[in-house]
Amino acid sequence: MDMSRHLAKALGLVVGVGLMAACASGSNTNSGQKFSGVTVRVVTFTGPQIAEPLQRRAPDFEKATGAKVQIITVPFSDLYQKVLTDFATKTNSYDATVFDPQWMGDYVPPGYLEDLTDRVKNDSTLQWDDIAPFFRDFSATFKGKVYTIPLDGDFQMVYYRKDLLQKDGLKAPETWQDYIDIAKHYQGKDLNGDGKADYGSCLAMKRSAQSYWAWISIASAFLQSQGTKQGAFFDLNNMQPLTNNPGAAAALNVYKQLSKIGPPTQLNDDVGNSRGLFITGRCALSLDWGDIGTLAIDKTQSKVEDKVGAVILPGSKQVLDRSTGQLADCNATLCPYAVNGVNHAPFAAFGGWSGAINKASSAKVKDAAFAFLAYMSAPAQSGVDVTIGRTGFNPYRTSQFSNLDNWTKAGMSTQAANDYLGAIKSSLQSPNMVLDLRISQSAYYQQTSLDTALAQFLAGELNASQTMNQITSQWNKKTDDLGRQSQLDQYKASLSVTR
Amino acid sequence: MSNQASARVLRKATSRWRPIGARLDQSAGAVFILPAVLVILGFSIFPLLASLYVSLSRLSFSEGGVNLKFVGLDNYAKLIVGVDQTHFLGVVGPITPVTVAVLAAAYGLLALLLYRYINGPNRTAGGLVGRVVSAMIAGGLLWLIANTILTSGRPGTLVVTIVYVGVDVAVQYLLGLGLALLVVQHLPGRRFFRVVFLLPMMITPVGVAYLFQMLTDTSKGPLYPLWVRFGLTDVSWVTNPWGARLAVMIGDVWQWTPFIFIILLAAIETLPHELVEAAVVDGASRWNVFWRITFPQILPATTTVVLIRLIEGFKIVDLPNVLTNGGPGTATESLTLHAYTIWRALDIGGSAAVAYMLLLLVTFVGVTYVNLFRRRVAALT
Numbered sequence: 043m044d045m046s047r048h049l050a051k052a053l054g055l056v057v058g059v060g061l062m063a064a065c066a067s068g069s070n071t072n073s074g075q076k077f078s079g080v081t082v083r084v085v086t087f088t089g090p091q092i093a094e095p096l097q098r099r100a101p102d103f104e105k106a107t108g109a110k111v112q113i114i115t116v117p118f119s120d121l122y123q124k125v126l127t128d129f130a131t132k133t134n135s136y137d138a139t140v141f142d143p144q145w146m147g148d149y150v151p152p153g154y155l156e157d158l159t160d161r162v163k164n165d166s167t168l169q170w171d172d173i174a175p176f177f178r179d180f181s182a183t184f185k186g187k188v189y190t191i192p193l194d195g196d197f198q199m200v201y202y203r204k205d206l207l208q209k210d211g212l213k214a215p216e217t218w219q220d221y222i223d224i225a226k227h228y229q230g231k232d233l234n235g236d237g238k239a240d241y242g243s244c245l246a247m248k249r250s251a252q253s254y255w256a257w258i259s260i261a262s263a264f265l266q267s268q269g270t271k272q273g274a275f276f277d278l279n280n281m282q283p284l285t286n287n288p289g290a291a292a293a294l295n296v297y298k299q300l301s302k303i304g305p306p307t308q309l310n311d312d313v314g315n316s317r318g319l320f321i322t323g324r325c326a327l328s329l330d331w332g333d334i335g336t337l338a339i340d341k342t343q344s345k346v347e348d349k350v351g352a353v354i355l356p357g358s359k360q361v362l363d364r365s366t367g368q369l370a371d372c373n374a375t376l377c378p379y380a381v382n383g384v385n386h387a388p389f390a391a392f393g394g395w396s397g398a399i400n401k402a403s404s405a406k407v408k409d410a411a412f413a414f415l416a417y418m419s420a421p422a423q424s425g426v427d428v429t430i431g432r433t434g435f436n437p438y439r440t441s442q443f444s445n446l447d448n449w450t451k452a453g454m455s456t457q458a459a460n461d462y463l464g465a466i467k468s469s470l471q472s473p474n475m476v477l478d479l480r481i482s483q484s485a486y487y488q489q490t491s492l493d494t495a496l497a498q499f500l501a502g503e504l505n506a507s508q509t510m511n512q513i514t515s516q517w518n519k520k521t522d523d524l525g526r527q528s529q530l531d532q533y534k535a536s537l538s539v540t541r
Numbered sequence: 542m543s544n545q546a547s548a549r550v551l552r553k554a555t556s557r558w559r560p561i562g563a564r565l566d567q568s569a570g571a572v573f574i575l576p577a578v579l580v581i582l583g584f585s586i587f588p589l590l591a592s593l594y595v596s597l598s599r600l601s602f603s604e605g606g607v608n609l610k611f612v613g614l615d616n617y618a619k620l621i622v623g624v625d626q627t628h629f630l631g632v633v634g635p636i637t638p639v640t641v642a643v644l645a646a647a648y649g650l651l652a653l654l655l656y657r658y659i660n661g662p663n664r665t666a667g668g669l670v671g672r673v674v675s676a677m678i679a680g681g682l683l684w685l686i687a688n689t690i691l692t693s694g695r696p697g698t699l700v701v702t703i704v705y706v707g708v709d710v711a712v713q714y715l716l717g718l719g720l721a722l723l724v725v726q727h728l729p730g731r732r733f734f735r736v737v738f739l740l741p742m743m744i745t746p747v748g749v750a751y752l753f754q755m756l757t758d759t760s761k762g763p764l765y766p767l768w769v770r771f772g773l774t775d776v777s778w779v780t781n782p783w784g785a786r787l788a789v790m791i792g793d794v795w796q797w798t799p800f801i802f803i804i805l806l807a808a809i810e811t812l813p814h815e816l817v818e819a820a821v822v823d824g825a826s827r828w829n830v831f832w833r834i835t836f837p838q839i840l841p842a843t844t845t846v847v848l849i850r851l852i853e854g855f856k857i858v859d860l861p862n863v864l865t866n867g868g869p870g871t872a873t874e875s876l877t878l879h880a881y882t883i884w885r886a887l888d889i890g891g892s893a894a895v896a897y898m899l900l901l902l903v904t905f906v907g908v909t910y911v912n913l914f915r916r917r918v919a920a921l922t
Contacts, residue, residue, distance in 0.1 A: 123887045130607050148887075152602040239775075249868035250882065306777040307760055309869050482601075486886035494628070494871060494882070501782060501870030503695055516624045523599060 075108025077410040082111050084397075084414070085125055086140035087118040091333070091434025092194070092395050095427045096140065096418065103417050109410040119250050122148075122485045129154040129400060137403040138411040143181045143190050143393040144480045147532055150184045151482075156399040159188045161412055168416040169439075176470055177438045180477060181393045185535060190396035191415040193424065195438030197469040198259040198391045201334045203326050204351035204461075206233060214353045215327070216384050218260060218296045221356050225303040225327050234323030234345055242303040244316040244325035249497035251312035254488055255391040256329050257496050261293035262387035262476040263358040264369070267377045271537050274387065274476045275487075277364070278537075281530040283517040285492075286510040288369040289362030294499060294506045301500050309500055321346055329355075331391065332428075332436030335462040339453040340431045348455050352465035354472070357386035379474040388469035389476045394438055429454070436466070443467055481532040482524055491516040596893035616894035628871055629879065629895070630685060631700055634692025643691060647683045651676045675909050698871065698879040699898070701786065705875060706854040706906075709793045710847060716794065717801030722831070724802075725809050735806070742799040750863030753792040757864070782872035785865050789873050792860045797853075801846050808842035809835065840918045848910060855903045876902070 086093050093115045100111040114136065116124050125139050126148060149155050162170045162182075168191065170178065177192040200221065202214050206228065215221040225242030233240035246253045258274070265284050266274040276283055284290065301308060305319060313330065320328040321337050323345040328334060337343070338350040361377055363370040370376055377385040397415035399408050417423060421441050428437045429452035437443060443466075449459035469475065479487060492513055499509040521529050596616055598609040620629040658664055658672055686703060689696040696704065720738055724731050741749070755762040757779050768774050778784035812835065820830050858877035861867055867874035867882065874882070876899040884892035 119885055123885055126602065126887060130602050132606075148602060152606075154602075248866055249870075250866040305760060306775045307758065307780065309780040310777065310865060483886065483888075486888060490882060490886040490888075497868045498870035501780070501868060501872060503782075503870035503872070512624075512627070519619070519624045524601070 075106075077406070077413065078108030080109045080406050080410045082109055082137050082407055082411045082414055083114060083135065084111060084138045084140060084411070085114045085116065085121075085128075085136040086395070087121045088115040089434065090432060092140060095423075095430075095433040095435060099418060099423060100414075103414050107410070107413060109414065111414055118252070119489070122489075125149075126154075129402070132402065134400060134402045136400060137407050138397055138399045138415065140193060140395055140397045140415075143192075143396045144478050144484050146184045146189060146398075147480050147482045147484055147536070149398070150189055154401060155189045156401045156403075156408055156412075157187050157189065158182075158191065158399065158412065162188050162191065165412070165416050167413075167420045169421055169441075172421060172439045172441050173419075174438055174440055174443075174470060176390070176475070177394060180390070181396055184480075190398045191412075191419050192394050192396050192438050193415070193419055194395040194435045195428075195466065195470075196331050196390060196392045196394040196436060197466055198255060198329060198331055198389050199355055199465045199469060200353050201320060201328045201330060201338075202351050202353070203233065203323075203346065203349055205349040206326055207351070214351055215356045216382065217358055218263060218356045221327060222296065222299050222303065225300065228326035229303045233326060240324045240326075241305050241319070242325070243300055243327040243329075244304050244311070244319040245300055245308065245329055246311050246313040246316045247301055247309050247497075247500055248312045248315075249493060250489070253312070254493045254496055255389070257293060257297050257492075258476070258478075258488075259329060259355050259389045259391065260296050261290055262389045263356065263385060264289035264292050264360070265362050266387045266474060266476050267361040267372070267379070267385045269379065269473050270475050270477060273533065273537050274389075275479050276530070276533055278530075278534060281521055281526050281533065283514045283521075284362070285517065286514040287362055287367055290510055291506050292358070292360070292369065294509060297496070298500065298506075309497075318343075323349075332462075332466060333431060333434060336429060336433075336436075336452070337431035339458075341453065347453070348458055350458065350462075352462045354386055354465055354468045355388050357381075357384040359383055359385070361385050379472070385474070386472060387474050387476045388472050390469075390478055393478050393480075395435070426452075437463065477537060479533075480536040481529050483520060486520055487517055491520070592893045593897065595889055596897050598890050600887065600889045612890065616890045617898075619891060620894060620898065625891070627697065628874075629697045629699055629898075631689040631697030632694040633685075633688040634694030636688070637692055640687045640691045644684060644687050647687075648680060651680060671912075675905070675912075678905055679909065695782070695872075698874045698876050698895075699902070701872070701874060702855060702857070702876045702899075702902075704786070705790060705793065705857055706851060708790055709797070709854055709857075710850045712790075712794050713798045713801050713850060714843075714847060716798045718805055720798070720802045721805040721809055722835075724806060738802055739799045741796045742803075744796070746796065746859035747863055749792055749796050750860045753788060753795075753860070754864050757788045779865055780869050782869060785869060785873045789857075789860045789864060792864065793854070793857060797850065801850065804842055804846040805839060808839040812838050844914050844918050848907065851910060852903055852907055855899060855906070 084096060086096060093113060096111075096113045100113060103109065104111055121139075121141060122145055125136060125141060126145075127133075128135055129149070130152065146155070162168060173182075173192055174195070177195060178188075181192050182188050182190045200215060202224070206212075207214065207224070210227070212224060212227070213220075215224055221243070227242065228240070229242035230239045232238060245256055247256075262274050265287075266272050272278075274284065304325070305311065307315070311319075313333075316325075316328055317330060317334055317337055319325050320330075320334055321340070321344045335350065335352055338346050339348075341347070357380075359372055360369045361372060362368075363376060372380045372383050372385050377383075379385070397418070399411045399415070401408075403411065418427075421439060424435065424439060425442055425445065425448050427433045427435045428442050429448050442448070443463050446456060446459050446463075449463070450456060454462065478484075481487075495504065495509050495513045495516075498504045498512075499506065504512060595609070597611060597613060599612050599615070601608045601610065619625045655672060655676055659669065682703065686696070686700050688694060689700050690704070724735050724738070744752075756764055759765075759768040759774050759777055765774075779788050816834050816838075817830055820834055825833070856877050857875045858881060861873040861875055862878050862881070865873045867878050876895060880892045880895035880899070883895060
């Protein structure tokens with residue numbers, strides 16, 4: 043119990059650590075590679091998806107450039123605030139982040155992110171123009187400047203068991219009513235030959251687990267019919283939420299019905315669960331990003347190889363007429379983009395994981411961070427990554443859609459690849475695509491307010507009108523707190539995208 | 542021991558400089574305490590005041606830093622009368638005979654306690670005011686609990702947390718006491734069980750939550766054969782509000798019973814044998830031995846361990862967060878989880894307001910408990 047001995051120990055430790063740090067930094071400066079001695083700290087979410095390709099490819103990049111890349115992971119629901127707090131408090135423990143481009147509304151105005159406009163145009167490995175225009179102009183751009191490098195393309199779409207539907211002479215769902223009918227048809231039947239009853243539809247409905255996007259995917263069909271610039275979240279005149287009207291009520295009704303045509307655990311299932319159920323053949327239908335398409339060809343876990351079809355999100359024959367505030371049947375003026383009288387509004391949910399760089403990092407580190415993100419996005423790497431289910435990366439480059447080699451090499455049949463890419467392409471090219479919300483504190487509007495209300499609605503804590511009232515009053519309160527006009531300006535800016 | 546030793550060394554060294562030494566001796570207490578005081582001020586009082594200020598403001602990010610805009614009681618108003626009211630306080634359903642009966646009994650009890658205090662020998666004006674305020678707060682909470690749980694309404698995070706704490710601590714205490722009494726018997730293998738009963742407490746709460754997530758899953762997991770056997774594979778009990786709350790409470794009881802067990806075990810083992818032996822010789826039944834001899838003697842340990850569990854219990858967050866993410870709906874959301882969900886969207890002011898409400902609740906329960914039980918027990922012994 044001698045104090046001085048403790049002190050001496052502590053001092054020794056400090057000196058030792060200091061020496062070790064000095065040695066470590068010294069040993070790196072010897073080689074002559076472009077980024078030798080530079081450490082890039084990249085933060086993203088725990089994954090395994092998204093983090094996996096970054097971790098897998100970092101050593102190759104390190105070998106080629108001499109840079110050291112640290113991939114730091116945090117849970118999805120913590121990512122937004124963790125990185126934002128880090129940048130805002132000037133802790134700056136991250137040099138780059140692979141995050142949700144929706145959050146740019148909170149990250150760009152205070153000046154936390156590096157403007158990449160010139161870099162992307164002058165970098166040869168990145169092949170900027172190969173990235174589909176939507177991802178370049180929306181996901182990567184904020185008020186005319188490029189801040190992120192897309193690594194992933196995100197659309198939600200519907201997957202169905204092609205083998206089952208063909209056998210029963212059913213068509214892939216065109217409307218949400220079709221979806222419900224097909225789900226009901228298969229609910230309780232054995233779909234994978236194991237003698238156990240399976241489910242009509244598997245959705246992720248767990249709280250705080252990316253579930254609310256599925257509801258927006260449903261609601262979009264009822265709420266937006268006049269093209270992308272109409273917006274599906276707020277009235278462009280007064281920033282009133284579009285969450286309390288017959289269209290939203292119809293979407294809630296569909297959502298509630300779907301909660302009952304699925305596995306008994308559905309209210310507690312996240313996307314990991316619903317994907318797992320679908321690719322093990324336990325569901326006839328599911329709604330997901332591009333992930334199920336590639337997971338279905340993963341031989342280690344899939345039992346539905348070559349049995350999966352994909353289509354653009356189902357639509358609706360009735361949409362919200364904003365002039366009357368009522369649901370009305372589609373016609374040429376109300377639904378100019380309808381196909382067979384059905385209004386489709388494919389939802390670019392999330393916008394695709396994208397890499398951004400911390401403005402406060404040193405110039406050399408920023409160069410290395412950019413080089414790493416560009417390397418990840420370059421066709422040679424990303425072309426392969428988007429065909430692997432566990433990466434969580436979905437196609438976003440023209441070359442990934444046109445070149446089928448990588449897909450067939452990964453185990454997809456040409457037919458399945460055409461099917462899968464076709465569903466994404468038709469979403470991508472839709473003039474009525476719904477853009478995800480990208481305004482200040484969008485995380486509150488969606489991840490907190492909408493997510494909680496939907497969970498309460500499914501659990502029976504709230505009925506449809508209470509749910510709509512709750513979302514609407516919470517959104518309005520937040521909008522007023524943050525300034526209605528500035529939120530409206532941001533929302534308008536996020537919609538007037540050149541495509 | 543080391544303090545005494547170093548004091549002795551100090552005294553020896555300063556014997557030649559007695560006047561200075563005497564002065565040093567006098568101020569030594571203050572000098573030794575000062576670092577601790579500073580640490581407490583820095584790490585406890587400052588954050589407490591800072592978070593109070595944060596709970597009265599709204600945070601936004603601006604070029605080069607963070608803006609804290611003072612908004613008065615807005616964050617609290619949101620919880621109590623505003624957009625978050627149903628989330629925090631719950632929904633009151635139409636009144637039922639059961640509610641009336643329960644409330645009448647509870648209020649009667651409160652009135653009786655007050656009456657006894659007023660007519661008692663120890664009453665003071667301050668004590669009376671304190672008790673009236675406590676009774677009013679307790680009455681309000683009881684009204685909220687009865688009207689959200691015993692009706693068709695639904696409890697908010699405040700009531701859910703109180704239910705967790707009430708049920709968990711009561712069950713944990715009964716189980717812990719029972720296990721402690723069992724283990725002090727001279728049974729074979731009691732050393733082994735003493736260790737086994739302690740294990741749950743050693744596991745990280747998140748691990749416990751994942752464990753219970755697997756155990757409660759009726760479509761897979763280690764208990765699957767059991768669910769098949771009872772034909773329950775198509776019933777998910779964590780998607781039912783009370784089922785999910787029950788799962789959380791079972792997990793918490795499983796994890797924290799050992800804590801009460803170990804403290805009560807220590808208390809029981811240190812009891813003198815003579816009293817029990819004398820009672821047995823006098824022909825007392827086993828129940829009488831427990832109720833009149835053992836139990837009164839472990840009361841001080843009991844009140845302490847229950848106080849610790851009460852305070853700890855209010856902070857429950859890992860289990861509902863991992864097991865159900867607070868769902869279905871908001872059914873299993875505790876106050877800490879409520880604060881956490883708000884904080885995740887960086888509404889730090891709103892989050893601090895919830896945390897402050899929790900602090901007030903814990904303080905109220907703690908102080909009331911100490912006044913009602915601890916002092917009395919201390920007076921007894």
